[in-house]
Amino acid sequence: MNSGHKARARDDAAAFVASDGDIRGPELERALRELRQQPLPTGTDDLALARAILASTP
Template sequence: MTRFPLLAGAALLALATSASATSFVATTDTLGGLTANASESTSDISSSFDDDKIVRAARDDAASFVASNGAIRGAQLEAALRHIRQQAPQVQADDQQLARAILAL
């Protein structure tokens, strides 16, 4: 009779551990997928706007924007962000990601 509670406890512990590991893997997979999509979007931006004069002119403003964590927004960066969003509406990147992509050109 003392074996049953011990076995039941061990079974519950095994199930709880398995559930935690499964949810961790699912969360990790989801976050990894989101990061990959964002990275893929910004690399698409980098390659398609590589020789664009409006985007190239915004490099200094993009550097200030990234360095100030978004506090400094220059006119050339604003123009480049509008231009990118008009030319590639499918891109789902925020201003910080776009500024980093401009710096990567």
């Protein structure tokens, strides 16, 4: 994912977390698809992944 996609995914993740999961932007959806291709702990939900995106990007 390039820096432009990361910035937009971060913005979408912030909106998703702030809306308690009601607002799902296209860049967040793309990032979630990419993350789900990796091994994740059982029970990891979209809200946890969105929070991880926020925590991992400056």
